[in-house]
Amino acid sequence: MIRQYELVERVKSYDPETDENLLNRAYVFSMKAHGKQLRASGDPYFSHPLEVAGILTNMQLDCNTIVTALLHDTIEDTVATREQIEELFGEEIAKMVDGVTKLSKLEYVSENSKQAENFSKFLLAMSNDIRVLLVKLADRLHNMRTLHYIRKEEKRVRIARETLDIYAPLAERIGMQEVKEELEGLAFPYVYPEAYESIIKRLEYLHANTADIRDQVIRELEMLMEEAGIEAEVKGREKKPYSIWRKMTYRNVSLENQADILAFRIIVDDRETCYRALGAVHQKWQAVPGLFKDYISMPKPNGYQSLHTAVIGPQKNKIEIQIRSTEMDAVAEKGVAAHWTYKQHANSKEGAQFRWLQDLLEILEHSADPEEFLEHTKLAMYQDQVFCFTPKGELISLPRGATVVDFAYAVHTRIGDTCVGGKINGKPVQLRTILKNGDQVEILRSKAQHPSPTWLNFVITGKAKSAIRRFIRLQKKNEYIKLGRSILERSFLRESREFTQKSIGLAAKKLNMGGVDEVYEMVGKGELSDRKVLETVFPGIKLNGKDNNRPLNGADENGEKKKKNRSIPIRGLTPGLAVHLAECCHPLPGDRIVGISTTGKGIMVHTIDCDALEAYSETPEAWLDLSWAEQEEDLGFFVGRIEMLLDHEPGVLATVLNIVALERGNVSNIKFVERSPDLFRIELDIEIRDVKHLTSIITALRANERVNSVERAFS
Structure with missing residues (x-):
């Protein structure tokens, strides 16, 4: 365990002006607060925040971040309060400690929603100060290093999977390659044990056959740089097991065909020398077509810069070479943490590397519930990128497989909502067209356009999915409100009662609802009857009119058939x-x-x-x-026909039939007009009372997110 003076000396070694007194007070406060608490390993609990602080000193982070690390579990796991920490250590540190707190005392419906809710709250705190994320990543890293002490296998797997799904991608997003790779390496054996064992065995076999090649390539690269008059450091590295497995799984590339299992890094003084070194390498060895990437002129969203090339090297082996400057190498390994060393702007959120954070905040705002947010967040964070340009030359990075609609939403939500088409490199294309690296994309818009549910069949970014689903939910809600109001207006008229907003507001208050719109929505959904609303507004009322929602089979309230005049009115x-x-x-x-x-x-x-x-x-x-002719009595049913376009998914037809039944309609015939892998078109003949009844059914169907379109058919 790091001693108090050792921690202070570590920080002073890179920040001589650090507040030594503040560090000492935080050390003592945390040690006393955690007292005799023990970890699963049997070590004193205080060893954990101390190790987290130690990890952050290796990143050379500022004094306030180290203090936050020492205090990060005190609010959650001890009697200490946020107010106490603010009083003793200041508002800035209190905010960061509060942001890192896991909020585990809150109860949620499921483990997934608990995880999602914690993550969304953590994201909001992180958006105000990126150092909150750095402390959280260091916290997770130490927990993963000691994961084997947890007895329950199920809990170990859950924590490891959460690490792969959330924290490793977050580390990658801010460029912390070392942390990302260690998190993945620690989690991989727990989540995919068989795959891990298989890859480790195959790597051991490759080690035995590539050790000589590795040393030979390093020697030749050093000689090559010396001959070109370039001062350079040459390193060899091996691709990590989890990265190999991901490439095998998601790109279907066998281990033997991965050129970067053994990769070599040339580190030079500056940007210009990177290109000189690249020229020397390509003069020496033949480049492999299609594998050159210039991340210096076109950096990744997390700020990563480097030249990547693959060449046919010694003994005809395909090898990958990365060329970067000293500063680029530091940023590549330490990510945003490296800015404290090179640029000294600890609180900066400027620049393209933080645009993803604003996208996640927008997803959080638009998501219906924490679990949906978590789903979209995972989509937003995975990194296999394509780079495209707006007509003005702005660079937009997207996941591989992204479409024109994904691009539109990446530029701005309003542009995505109103896009009707696109042009790629000046040529008109469909909205579902998949983008390629270097494409210049122009979005065509219309004020009359709205997001279509069919877009969900091909968009892949979390931001696009979130915005489309938000619009569908809002449209669905509005349809229910409109339908519910119509039902209540008819019911009040039937009972000779005045229909007013005030009366519905009174019902909302008595029924403990949020307002008149919620009453309309519940009535439209069929979750609240018009009769109940009338009885709530007018206690003791004797309802003598016919029920708006009675069945169309001609039965009375007792289910007995009535004999009626069936003449057409x-x-x-x-x-x-x-x-x-x-x-x-x-x-x-x-x-x-x-x-x-x-x-x-x-x-x-x-x-x-x-x-x-x-x-x-x-x-x-x-x-x-x-x-x-107007008739006082209901003469039974008539047949109306509608045409629908539905998602081709299990259970969708049952959903449609259930909606029709809830609206007191009866399907008498179904005709399948058209089928495709994603959609199918059907015609329904429905027994209904009149046009208004058919309109109510169509409105209810349009409100369902699995129904892409529904119209009355006349043929």
């Missing part, structure tokens, strides 16, 4: 003539209608805009001006 008919409702347009009460008189067939009733009427345009004598 149409004005303008000559008594005794046979009347038929046309199957081409399925006219319903509420539609504008006309009749066509046909010898021997009687009157055929069509909607006024039915395409079949064109056949009678030159025989005006056959036309009859008709209208629906």
Whole structure:
């Protein structure tokens, strides 16, 4: 365990002006606060914050960050309070300690939602000061180093998986390659033990056959740099097991075909010398086409800069070489932490390397619940990038496989919401077109456009998925509100009661709801009956009208069939003539209608805009001006037809039928019109009362996120 004076000396070695008194006070406060607490290993608990502080001194972080590390578990695991820490150590340190706190005392529905909620709160704190993330990563790193002391295998696997899913990608996002690789290396054996054992065995075999090659390449590169008059340090490194496994899994590249299992790094003084060194390497050995990458002129989002090339080296072996300056190498290994050494701007969040953080905050704002946020966050953090440009030359980095819509949302949410098309390198393309490195992308927009649910079938970025789902949720909610208001207006009218916002507001208050819109939404969803609302607004009311939502099978409240006059309620008919409702347009009460008189067939009733009427345009004598008669009694059901475009997923048809049933409709026929791997189109014939009833069903269907489109069909 690091002693008090040793910790102070470490910090003073790179920051002679550090506040020694502050460090000593934090050391003593944390040691006393944790008292006799023990870790799973049996060590004093205080050893943990001390080791976290030690990890951060290796990154040469400022005094306040080291103090935060010493105190980071005191609020959660001891009797210390945030107010006490603020009083003793200042507001800045108190905020950082509060940001790192795990919030484990909060209870959530599931382990996943607990993890997601903690992460979202942590992200908000991190957005104010990136040092919060550095402390959290050091905290996780030490916990992973001691993970084997935890007895329950299930808990070890859960912590390791969380490390791979969240903390290693976060370390990569801020360029901390050393921390990222160690986290992955520690987690890999717990999450994928069989894959780990297999790769380790194959690497041991390769070691035995490549040791001589490694030393030979280093010697030749050193001689090559010397001949070119370039002062350089040459290193050899081996790709880590988890990185090898990811490449094998996600890119389907076998271990033997990975050129960078053995990689070599040439470190020179400055940017210009990097390109001179590259020229010398390519003069010596033949370059492998397609494997050169210039991350100096086009840095990664986390600030990483380097030249990457693959060449056919000694003994015809394919090897990877990285060329970078001394400063680039420090940033590549320590990421944002290196800025404290080179630029001394501890609180800076400027620059492209922090744009991803703003994207995550936007995802957090738009997500419906913590688990959805966690899903989108994972999508947003994985790094296999393509680099594209706006027409003005701004660089946009996206995950490989991203589409035009993903690009639009990466530029700005409003641009994504209103995009109708795109141009890649000046040529018009579809929204689902996948982008390639170096593409210049122009987004075509329309104010009338809105996000489409079908976009979820091809977008891959967390930001795009989050924004589209947010719009769908809002649209769905608005549809339910509109439907619920319509139902209540009819119910109040039926009972001869005045419908006002004030009366619905009163019902909302009595029912402990958030407001009138929530009442409308619940009624529209079918989770609150119009009868209940009426009884809440008018206690003791005797409801004598018919139920708006009664079934259409002609049964009474006891389920017994009623005998009714089934004559069609149409004005303008000559008594005794046979009347038929046309199957081409399925006219319903509420539609504008006309009749066509046909010898021997009687009157055929069509909607006024039915395409079949064109056949009678030159025989005006056959036309009859008709209208629906008002009826006090419900005469039963009519058939309406709708056409729908649905996601091709298990259970979607059952969802549709359930919605129709909840709206008191009855499906009498289903026709599959078109199928594709992603979507299918169907026609439904539904028994309903009138146009308003059909409209209510269509509205409810449109509100479901698995329904891409639904329209009334007239043929």
